[in-house]
Amino acid sequence: MAKALALPPPSDRATPKEGSLRWLLTLGLLTLLSAAIGGGFGLVMVSGIQKQVEEKYKALPKKPEIVSPYTGDIAIKKLAPVVTNLTGSESDWVRLEASIVYKANAEQNPDVIAAETRQDVLAYIRTLSLAQIQGPSGLLHLREDLNERVRLRSKGTIQELVLETLIVQ
Structure with a gap:
């Protein structure tokens, strides 16, 4: 004969309300954690790109000033x-x-x-x-x-x- 599953006594089981609340809290915590990690990674990337652009801009030769054809007196x-x-x-x-x-x-x-x-x-x-x-x-x-x-x-x-x-x- 097949054995029946033994369920814990009713006092030890979590109620459906408590189970969904734990699930929502876990999901909210993971969402906040991923947003913080993504934001931090974005800030690091932006600052790195900005530094590279500034270095390349400084390395460019300066444009000569426009000289007017009307010079002198x-x-x-x-x-x-x-x-x-x-x-x-x-x-x-x-x-x-x-x-x-x-x-x-x-x-x-x-x-x-x-x-x-x-x-x-x-x-x-x-x-x-x-x-x-x-x-x-x-x-x-x-x-x-x-x-x-x-x-x-x-x-x-x-x-x-x-x-x-x-x-x-």
């Missing part, structure tokens, strides 16, 4: 507005306002340089048509042409012609 002078019509049309007019950036220690008088530059810009603009200055590329070409022309005429005294406004009507 320079000044800026506003030119009088240039108003003229365009080639091939009596109804298309241009108004150009500009300034020159020049070497201040030059032997020439800045007012004379500005007047000569204005006259040269006027003579150049009168040779342009509306199609040549339309759009962004037309404006870029106009700016480059004027800068090249001004530098050549001033023999390097003027460093740049800065276009402030260009109105075509």
